[in-house]
Amino acid sequence: MLGLVAEKAGGRPLAEQFRDRLSAPLGLTGTSLPGAHDTSLPAPWSHGYMYGGTAYALADKDYPADVRAAARSGRLRPVDYTHQNPSYATAAGGAVSTADDLAVWIRALVTGKVLGAAFQRQLLHSPQAQDPAAPDGQKYGYGIAHQRFGRNAAMYYHGGELPGYNSFIGHDPDNDVTLVIWTNLTLSPDGRTTANALLPTVLDQVYAGLRLPTGTG
Numbered sequence: 659m660l661g662l663v664a665e666k667a668g669g670r671p672l673a674e675q676f677r678d679r680l681s682a683p684l685g686l687t688g689t690s691l692p693g694a695h696d697t698s699l700p701a702p703w704s705h706g707y708m709y710g711g712t713a714y715a716l717a718d719k720d721y722p723a724d725v726r727a728a729a730r731s732g733r734l735r736p737v738d739y740t741h742q743n744p745s746y747a748t749a750a751g752g753a754v755s756t757a758d759d760l761a762v763w764i765r766a767l768v769t770g771k772v773l774g775a776a777f778q779r780q781l782l783h784s785p786q787a788q789d790p791a792a793p794d795g796q797k798y799g800y801g802i803a804h805q806r807f808g809r810n811a812a813m814y815y816h817g818g819e820l821p822g823y824n825s826f827i828g829h830d831p832d833n834d835v836t837l838v839i840w841t842n843l844t845l846s847p848d849g850r851t852t853a854n855a856l857l858p859t860v861l862d863q864v865y866a867g868l869r870l871p872t873g874t875g
Contacts, residue, residue: 661748686755691752694743706738707736707737708737715844736843751820757840767829785803816828826854
């Protein structure tokens with residue numbers, strides 16, 4: 659819906675606005691919004707896989723027990739979803755990008771290189787606790803999430819998912835840490851989103867070697 663609003667307000671196709679207002683100023687040379695009938699990918703690219711049909715990714719359905727068992731044993735092979743048409747996702751997930759570009763993008767977004775000052779304040783203050791019973795857990799706001807991983811380590815982030823691929827991008831402005839996890843399997847055999855499944859291990863590796871500032875509180 660917001661993509662349609664942007665096209666109406668800007669008077670130009672969304673792909674052109676992405677290119678001229680976001681990608682070009684930030685130097686995102688590997689990022690584009692393909693046409694509605696374009697299923698090609700710029701080289702080099704990785705194949706994307708998923709067990710079962712697309713409904714498991716698009717509707718967050720759990721794998722049935724027989725599917726999980728077959729995937730773990732190797733009897734069920736994942737389906738190659740590389741050359742799908744993601745135009746149904748348009749502004750919400752139809753873009754093509756690279757890990758390098760995603761790192762530049764999330765850092766620029768969090769540090770105020772994309773929005774004006776007033777909108778930046780709204781963005782960073784928008785996340786609210788998703789579970790009121792766990793106020794220190796994940797918070798979500800205007801298309802961006804926030805969570806504290808340690809006393810002096812917190813990250814603004816966003817996850818992405820299409821059949822065949824799963825991603826996580828985040829930036830910790832206090833420690834200047836930018837993180838991109840990009841996998842070419844949507845869900846693991848046990849039904850977990852693959853990028854999020856890797857996240858705890860990656861965070862342990864990143865912050866274990868980082869000298870965090872001493873808190874005053």
